[in-house]
Every structure is written in C-alpha cells, then in structure tokens.
Amino acid sequence: MARANEEAAAALQEYAELFALTGGDAFRVRSYQKAAKAIAGFPEDISATDVRAVPGVGEAIAKKMEEFLQRGSFRQLDDLRGRVPEGVRRLTRVPTLGPKTAIMLFDDYGIDSPAALGEAITAGRLDGVKGLGPKTLANLLKGVEQLEQSGRRVHIGVAMSLAEQVMASLSAERVAYAGSLRRMKDTIGDVDILAVAPESIMEEFRAQPYVAEVIAAGDKKTSVRTTSGVQVDLRVVPAASWGAAMQYFTGSKEHNVAIREIAVKKGWKLSEYGLFEGERVIASESEEEIYAALGMQYVPPPMREDGGEVRAALRGELPEPVRLDDLRGDLHTHTDLTDGIASLEDMVAAASARGYSYYAVTDHAPDLTMQRMTLDKALAQRERIAKLQSSYPGMRLLHGTELNIAPDGSVDWPAEVLRGFDVCVASVHSHFGMPRDEMTRRFITACENPYVDIIGHPTTRKIGKREPVDADWDAVFRAAARTGTAMEIDSYPDRSDLPSDLVRLAKHHGVRFSIDSDSHAIPHLAHQRFGVGVAQRAWLTTDDVINTWPLERLQAFLRP
C-alpha cells in the first residue's frame, strides 16, 4: 500500500532540494523535508485520506500534494524543474554532493550524472580542481557507490506492490510474477513478469506512466526502469509452455541446476519451453506436471533455494509449509492509543473481517516514553476490549502489550501487572549498538521472564536503514526453546524479522514462532503474507507457528 505516499513524498523532497538549489529560504527547505518524511512514513494512503492529517503538513503543502495526487506534479515543482538543468538534478542524488558543487561540475566540466562523476574521479579528471581535495573526491566516490547500491535492491513490500501494479496495467490472457519475488525473498533486485498475450502487449507496457526508461525492447522480452528505480522485465511466453516458463524464471538458479540434472539422468531435457524426450513433450503446461514427471513432490517457490529441498522432494519427505490461510490470528498489533492510527474498534472490526479466531491488541508500554502510555490507559483499554468482546462471539480478543526490553533485559512493568495481560510481546527499541555478549544476555534475560511470551522483531533491522543488532543467536534461541518463548516473524516488509536464515537456525534449536503483522493501520493486517513467505523459506509447518494453533493450545503455550 501507500505507493501514493512514497511518490508524493519523493516529489516534495525533490521540490525541497530544488528550492535549496535555487537559493530558497533554509527554514522552508527544512519544513518541506520534514513534511516529506512524515508523508512517507504515514501509515494510511494519503490518496484515500486528507493529507492534512499528516503531522507537519500545513495548508500550503497540502495544496501541492493534492495537485500532485491529481496529475503527478505541482506547479511550483514544474517551475523549478524548468530552472535547474536535468544533469544538475541527477548529480544532486549523490548523498555526499552539495548543490553548489553540482552546478560547478555541470557548468565547468559537463558532468551530468552520478555515473559520469564516478568515471571523472576514477580517471583523475578532477584532480587539482579548486575546492575538491583528495578527501572530498574520495567522499564523492563513496557517495556515487552508495547511490548505486541503494538503487539495486528494494524490500519485498515495494517489489510486490510494483508487480501488482504492472500486472493490473496489462491486457494479458495470463500474467504472473516469477523470480525472487515469487520465492518471497526479503529483498528484490529486478521484478520478472511473465505473460501469455498478443505481441501488442509490449507497446502497451512501454507506454505505462510508471515507465521511466526503456532499457531493452523486443517482441519476447522488454526491460524497463520504473519511476521507483526498480527494473521490470516482461516476457511473453506461449500458453503451452506456461508451467515450464514459470519454473525456469522463478529459479533459483541453483535449484534449477539440480532439477535439470535429474532430467538429464533420465535422458530428458528441461528448458523454459518444457520437459522433453527428444522432440516429444513430456510436460510443460504446469509446474505441478513437470515436478510429477521428474518423480518428485511439487516444491513451493519459497523453498526453491537448493537447501536440501530437491533430495527431500525426491524422497517424498518435503514438509507441508505453513500457508497464509493456516493463520488463525495476529498476536502483535497497535491502535491509536499509542502509535497506531486506527481506533481499537476499527482494528478489531477489520481483524474479524479477516476471519480470525483470535486477535491480540499489543500497544506499546510506558518505557517507550514518546508513546505516553500509562498503566491507567492500559487498564481502560482492557475494559473497552472486554465490552467489545460481546460483539464478536466468533473471535477471542486478547489484551496484550508490546514491552520494551531494557539494556539489562528487564521490561516495563512488574510481575503483578504483567500477569494481567493475555499475551506479552517484548522487543528491543533502544540501545541497538550494545556489544554482542551484553546483547545476548539482554535477550536471554527477557526470555527467562515468565511473562514474556514472544520476542518481537528480534534483530530490529530495518532493511536499507538499520543493521541488525549483534547477538549470539544460537545462545538466544537455546534460551527461547528452554523457556518456551516464541520468536516473532514480524511481517512488516521493511523488517521481515526474523529473517529466514535465522528462522531456520531457531527451528533447529526447537523454537516456536509467531507470524505477526505489527500493524499500525488496517491495511497492514495484510502484511502477514510476507511473514508467511519468510516462514516457508525456512520450511516452517503449522506445528512450528503458535498462531496457527486452536485457541486452547495457544493459551496453554502462553500461560502454561
């Protein structure tokens, strides 16, 4: 969701930069930048609500944003774009390059892109230029590299909404995404789309408003760079080889090498067109037929990483991975009592519409001081939940909390308060940089607290923004298994936390998991599909995931 937010925020950010570049007032620049950040982080789609609800958005900015939502730009932005050359604007995307230097490089040296700047520095063309010492040049080169790297991969939430936008924009008989997105990796390089469609689809694709640049145009394959910077490859495939093409372009490469070897041993050939014996087609229309013909179980895409799945599938020992519709509830969600934006009543109604058997409300606890939580507020919320319960006979409401794990491993409230909650998630929200052994002890102490049921977003990473904390995960997971503390798979797509490799390690130690949305708004409830992808990549079954269990079994786990 919230593609409109990202695009509007990017436009406002660009406006702030151009405004600064043309000598605009620094105070106003800052207020535009702040508003852009608030819009990007606003949990509701601004095209569906009043943008004035976003903190820091006053009347003047709101008007610009409304014009942007209507026509994809606003008058003041168009004006400034006209006054600043494109080449200078491209250059200012380098994080370590200021506007004055960008103008100088463009005017005096004809440098009009980050790539050209990188080349000029590497070739020594800027050595000895006044104001650009060796340290500055090294710093600029680092900025160019940073820019290249950040443009290369996006988290799955961005890639998925782009893929869905592309698929909805094309008139095809059949269309689907393949590649690492279909394997549910947490970060994605390019988006691969396959279609059964007439050749005119390529022209239709190139003309879409989300296309910023056509990289390669052909009858069978077209590659574009989208306005979000992500590359999308569209391939047209024959209907008869749909399954073979999906299998081939879903990958992973390593999985496909292993599969092709099995075909070769049988004297067959497997390609993107089908499984063949000489000229005879053995299977091609569906992936299921291809795997069956090779004498193996069907391998769900998230498991296709050459991590033992081929051997297991040949022996019929591939486990049935947990699926989205196995989830019976959500154990980590917020309301507007803390930093959520929807009311308790609205969140609960939305959860009920998803068909849950149980639903936990886990607003933040007092130690996260900016949320201004108090025990009185928590108890008042408990009463509201008890009253609401009678309207939802089919769904059990659980009153929970998201505690803060302090550096010493303690949490916000004493035992007599914690005892009153149905479920306690405990998360690290501060002191991310603690040394490994202290961080490990911090988590273990939290696991040993008998009232802590789930460790929330354990590594605390934010993809592309914050590195994971450093801990001895073997030791943490052993403690979690011993104390019956679940590890969370936080499904928020810029978190995907735990990541799948750590989920696999934790499972090895006997840990259970909770796949939660960590919702701060109603649309976030749907993020659980990303958490399920992480779980499938780690081969989790329903037995591993506590929120697939019936209520009685879950309650026995939470309060043994």
Ligand SMILES: [Zn+2]
């Ligand atoms: Zn949290």
Ligand SMILES: [Zn+2]
């Ligand atoms: Zn949370």
